[in-house]
Amino acid sequence: MKIPSYKKLIKHFFVGALIVIPILLLVQIVTLLQEFITPIFLSYSVWLIVAFVLLSIPTFILVGFIFTYSIAGRLNSAFKRLLKPNSRLYQTYVSLEKIYDIVSGKEQIFKNPVWVMLDHDVLKVGFVTKKDMSGFNLKRHVTVFLPTPFSISGEMVVVSKDKLKVIENDAFEVLTLTLTGGMTAGAEENK
Numbered sequence: 001m002k003i004p005s006y007k008k009l010i011k012h013f014f015v016g017a018l019i020v021i022p023i024l025l026l027v028q029i030v031t032l033l034q035e036f037i038t039p040i041f042l043s044y045s046v047w048l049i050v051a052f053v054l055l056s057i058p059t060f061i062l063v064g065f066i067f068t069y070s071i072a073g074r075l076n077s078a079f080k081r082l083l084k085p086n087s088r089l090y091q092t093y094v095s096l097e098k099i100y101d102i103v104s105g106k107e108q109i110f111k112n113p114v115w116v117m118l119d120h121d122v123l124k125v126g127f128v129t130k131k132d133m134s135g136f137n138l139k140r141h142v143t144v145f146l147p148t149p150f151s152i153s154g155e156m157v158v159v160s161k162d163k164l165k166v167i168e169n170d171a172f173e174v175l176t177l178t179l180t181g182g183m184t185a186g187a188e189e190n191k
Contacts, residue, residue, distance in 0.1 A: 009061055015072075016064030020056070113167040113174040115124055116144055125167070125178045126157070133158065149181035 076097075083090040112128040126144035133141045140161050147154040167174055176184050 012064035012068060013057065013061045014064065015068050016060035016062065019067055020060055053096050066151075110145075110147075110175050111171045112168065113171050114144060115165040115167055116146065116157070117163045117165065123165075123172060126172070127175075128164070129156065147175070147178045149179055151179075 016123040058137050110127045114126050114128055115133045116126045117122055124146055126146045130143040142161060143156055143157050144159050145156050146155050
């Protein structure tokens with residue numbers, strides 16, 4: 001069995017916490033109303049509180065894991081079936097789902113960095129997002145996302161493949177360079 005990465009464990013922890021904490025709060029509120037506030041706090045020892053905290057963390061992770069991989073997927077599939085596949089609501093939902101997957105890191109679109117030649121001396125950093133545009137009768141073109149520095153926005157352009165040059169650097173390094181407006185590149189040299 002593959003051990004999940006720490007990012008997945010953190011995600012499962014928060015999903016589990018979002019499910020378990022409201023339930024625990026409801027139980028606690030009912031208990032408080034039933035027995036009055038003072039006797040409840042006096043009956044707990046420090047060790048009982050520590051044990052509760054230590055047991056709650058793996059419980060949150062386990063519940064988050066179960067919800068993410070079983071219940072959430074089924075709810076998503078059921079909701080998609082309710083919508084008409086060709087309706088605008090369905091298309092909007094699928095688009096939002098795709099954006100969520102990209103933002104959450106489930107799907108990486110920033111893995112093919114390229115230089116887009118705007119002029120013979122001017123280059124712009126972009127990431128190829130669609131390599132095959134033949135469905136739009138553009139066999140020699142690709143779509144490229146051009147990120148905007150200091151924001152999460154950008155623009156998508158359709159570019160001829162001969163106007164692109166692959167960037168050999170790591171995609172994360174290129175994205176960081178772009179999003180910081182080039183301030184991370186050569187920072188050691190500028191000192």
